[in-house]
Amino acid sequence: MISSQDWADTRRLWDYHQMGHSVRPCSVAIGLGSHDLGVADTAADLYRRGMAPLLVFTGATSPTTRQRMPRGEAVHYRERALELGVHDSAILVEPRARNTGENIRFSRAVLKEAGVDVASVLLISKPYEERRAYATARKLWPEVEIISASTPMSLDEYVDSIGDARLVIDMLVGALQRLLIYPEQGFMISQHVPADVLQAYERLRQRGFTSRLLRSDAASS
Incomplete structure (x- = not known):
């Protein structure tokens, strides 16, 4: 749920x-x-x-x-x-x-x-x-x-277009993880991530929204 x-x-x-x-x-x-x-x-x-x-x-x-x-x-x-x-x-x-x-x-x-x-x-x-x-x-x-x-739309509209709310949350969590770890690997520039965004990310991980995390990180979540 x-x-x-x-x-x-x-x-x-x-x-x-x-x-x-x-x-x-x-x-x-x-x-x-x-x-x-x-x-x-x-x-x-x-x-x-x-x-x-x-x-x-x-x-x-x-x-x-x-x-x-x-x-x-x-x-x-x-x-x-x-x-x-x-x-x-x-x-x-x-x-x-x-x-x-x-x-x-x-x-x-x-x-x-x-x-x-x-x-x-x-x-x-x-x-x-x-x-x-x-x-x-x-x-x-x-x-x-x-x-x-990107296509202008709200989160609710995007969830409706995909038809799978849990998958959308998993994708958002996975995308945030990559923003955190890819700069160290030289794949992208580093960007500031506000504390409230980090806290939201950690709570969602703890709640099990982890299917789109990179495997090594998913195993430790």
Whole structure:
């Protein structure tokens, strides 16, 4: 059972994971591959609004997307964007990346090969991955401005879209864990985590929301 305290703690994590950046026109928008076609929808919307003249979709397949996106996350994103009216000439596909770091590195390489001059990036992810995506991009591509974006929605709306409240909480806890440990491993920049967010994270771990924790940490929780 998910208690009222669990939900209060989950909202603290949800609010922290979102960067609150104001979207503005950038050199390119990069949609990070996942199970969520909403990333492609948001990329197409930003393109139509003139926020980016070019879209890059990046992502291979994973155990969670192989059945739903057998041709690869980036390819399915491209197909979705075309359905929504994005011009084919405005889409680049990066089909090999299997994690956020590879999303950034491989997209950067694709843009360089295409001769695109990049000064700023609209980085589009799932709502609870905004901060992780931002921290990774800042580490691997420090010379460009990074603006995090995602589909505008509340926690309740996101839970409804996934249909599994416990899974959503597990994902938020796992994303926070990575923000804490990945900077030491050189995968992303370090960011301040407020005390109330840390306390919420620890309470949720103790309550058993641990399925998305990295294995070594999950074993000690």
